[in-house]
Amino acid sequence: MESSEKPKSSVRFLIELIEIVLIAFALSWVLRTYVIEARKIPTGSMLPTIQLEDRVIVDKFFFKRFDHISPGDIIVFHPPPSAHATDDYIKRVVGLAGDTVEIKNNKTYVNGQPLYEPYLFETTMNDFSMTVVPNDYVFVMGDNRNNSADSREWGFLPVENITGRTLFRYWPIDQIGALAR
Numbered sequence: 702m703e704s705s706e707k708p709k710s711s712v713r714f715l716i717e718l719i720e721i722v723l724i725a726f727a728l729s730w731v732l733r734t735y736v737i738e739a740r741k742i743p744t745g746s747m748l749p750t751i752q753l754e755d756r757v758i759v760d761k762f763f764f765k766r767f768d769h770i771s772p773g774d775i776i777v778f779h780p781p782p783s784a785h786a787t788d789d790y791i792k793r794v795v796g797l798a799g800d801t802v803e804i805k806n807n808k809t810y811v812n813g814q815p816l817y818e819p820y821l822f823e824t825t826m827n828d829f830s831m832t833v834v835p836n837d838y839v840f841v842m843g844d845n846r847n848n849s850a851d852s853r854e855w856g857f858l859p860v861e862n863i864t865g866r867t868l869f870r871y872w873p874i875d876q877i878g879a880l881a882r
Contacts, residue, residue, distance in 0.1 A: 736762040738865065740777060740791070746843035746850070747775070747791060748822045750881050756872035757791075757880070759865035770794055770839060770860070772811065773882040775867040778841075784855040789864065792851050793820075796840035798860075804829035804853075809842075820844050820881040829853050837861070 742755045751757065759777050770776065774794045780786045796802040800811050807824040809816040810831075822845040834840045838857035843849025852858060869879050 734761075736760075737868075739871070740789075740867075742791065743788065746845050746848060747793070748845040748848075750775070750793075750820045750844045751791070751870065752876075755870055755876065757870050758868045760868050761865040764866045770797070770863065770866065772797060772800075775880055776839075776841065776863050777865045777867065778858060779862045779864060781855060781858060781862060784850060786850075790841075790850075791867070792841035792843050792849070792858075794839050795842050795852075796834045798834050798836045798838060800834045800840070801831050802829070802834065802840045802852075803831035818844075821846060823847060827853075839863075 738759045738761055740757050740759050742751050742753060742757065745753050764770065772794055775791060776794060777789050777791050780788075780790050784790070795809065795816065796811055801813065803810045804825050805828050807826070809818060809825060825846040827847075832840075834857060837860050839860060840852045841858050842851040842853065867880055870876050
């Protein structure tokens with residue numbers, strides 16, 4: 702009797718193990734796809750705020766349902782076709798729908814007011830003519846303005862392309878915390 706119970710308990714254990722693994726996989730896929738995601742930063746376009754190879758946590762759920770995008774937010778998004786890129790970008794929101802954005806004399810202006818930007822890597826070298834952000838779009842730029850492909854190059858970003866907003870940096874450990882706004 703003992704020998705027949707052993708194979709049943711081994712099979713039952715194996716089935717339960719497979720169920721646990723499948724449920725864990727499904728939950729992690731749902732969380733990563735729709736709720737929260739860890740991201741590794743592949744470029745230096747957000748220097749010095751986010752370093753190359755830093756890792757950040759991105760909120761993909763709560764900001765869409767309970768909050769809104771604000772100027773200064775660092776977002777992750779699918780670039781528009783005019784960017785000729787396939788990988789997601791990470792940039793800072795500078796202007797919202799209805800805002801005027803202009804860069805002159807190394808300074809960014811939103812709605813005619815100079816933008817306070819202590820997070821910039823260096824002053825912006827090129828001017829950008831005043832433009833109005835259309836409805837359902839945002840204007841984004843990297844903090845490393847002179848080395849960033851952003852709205853100045855490929856145009857406005859459709860709000861529907863935004864996949865998430867960064868919550869905080871979790872790697873490297875000595876840099877854990879919220880990102881500069």
